[in-house]
Amino acid sequence: MLIYFCSSSHGFGHAARDAAVLQELRHLRPEWTLVMSSALPAAMLTMLLGDESIQQRPCQWDVGMVQADALGVNRAATLSALDQLEQRLPATIQAEASWLESQGQPVLILGDIPPAAAALAQRLDAPLVWMSNFGWDDIYGPLGDAFHRWADAAAEAYRSGDLLLRCPFDLAMNWGMAEHRLGLVCGRPRAIPPAFEAGLDDLQAPLVLVGFGGLGLSLSSELFQLWPGHHFLLPASAEASSSSELAGLPNLTVLPDGMRPVDVLGRCSRFLGKPGFSSFCEAMAIGVGLHVVERSGFAEASALMTGLQRHGQYRCLTRSDLDTGAWQLDQPLLLPSDAPLSPSGAQDAARRLVEWVGDHF
Structure with missing residues (x-):
């Protein structure tokens, strides 16, 4: 079984949670081939994955939002980057589909959350599972007419999936498919020197x-x-x-x-x-x-x-x-209104994926 994870290039957070799920999958199914596909630097992915047996494929699958800095976004640059990526994606999809076909294994595509993962799955006639707390349709939709084409295209792509692993802190993601809600999705701490x-x-x-x-x-x-x-x-x-x-x-x-x-x-x-x-x-x-x-x-x-x-x-x-510098570090923390969330979201996601593969392959 080959699990191919199309991971968003929008910041490091998507890759961190995707790596956490792949690590848990490795524990449950050591015989599976696991692949992380992302445009983030290889050194960063290697640090996040912490496992040389998880393969890397350097691909840019989405843009997300181009950030002006850590707290702001650049809408004009985002639109330009979306146009440029649209021209490159067909070649990327063809190349990755050919590589996956050459592996001679059944394939499951995971997407967090590049809409282009749907095109890759369709090209391979492979099942598709989404994992996220939002879709780019949720992000682009409120940004005005210039983004509506991209929001509509993303929503159409998302509706082609077979399962949504819904992360906490979520937006609408009204994609019309079976869902499984997760707890907190994060990696396990490692020992430090x-x-x-x-x-x-x-x-x-x-x-x-x-x-x-x-x-x-x-x-x-x-x-x-x-x-x-x-x-x-x-x-x-x-x-x-x-x-x-x-x-x-x-x-x-x-x-x-x-x-x-x-x-x-x-x-x-x-x-x-x-x-x-x-x-x-x-x-x-x-x-x-x-x-x-x-x-x-x-x-x-x-x-x-x-x-x-x-x-x-x-x-x-x-x-x-x-x-x-008014960082309030000397002030007491405010307490939550509700109960804490389960810390085992990555493990739960991996277990659900193993179950889903068992039911469909």
Whole structure:
């Protein structure tokens, strides 16, 4: 059995949750061929997957929204990128279909959530399972006439699927198919190097993980110096897009290359970042409080914030709060209105996929 995962190139969050599900599939079905297809850098996918037996195929399947920075989007650039991708997709679909046919195995296509996954499945006459908390039809639809063609095309593609694995913090996804609702979809923390762990043990301050996605966000060193009683952990990818002076701050540590934020999140008392699916899942699964900066121009953000207030411990920040250092790290966390979500969404997704394959192959 070959599982081929078409993963969105919109940020790192889709790849993180897709990698988590593939890891769980590997545990359940070690004999299956698992493939991750994404345009993200190979080194990033290797870090997320943590398993050399899961193959990589470098393909761009969608655009999503081109981001101006970690908190904003560029609509004009998005439309241009969509036009360009439309010209390239037929060749990508043909090449990947030919490669899959050459493997001589039954194939299941998974999509999170490039509409083009439907065209690949149709070309192969293979079943198609979607996994997501939103579709690009939900995102493009509210953006005006220029995006309506793309919203309609995405909705039509999504309706061709056989099953939807519905993630939490979800938008409508009215695609007319069987659904299976998941809990929090995130990877399991891995062990960190003993020397780095010892350095964290020596710190005499609460740890705060800073996370603004793959693009990062430029934050002035003065802002961190406003909180000398806290020690901040910053992913290496984020540090690259921030001022180099951050690396020299006494109360900030840049994570080593190859170390995922989730691997140290359990050592932290708070997380400071943007609304992001994977960050929310990881923090809620571990029980870490979230200090979240508002995000505009992206419909998923509203669903994420609603889910946060229902199921997480949190503080909500404005962009002005972020830019002035009013991060509220000395304030008590607000409590959720509802019960916590199950932390086993990735395992549940893998089990449901194994069951589905057993019923249909």
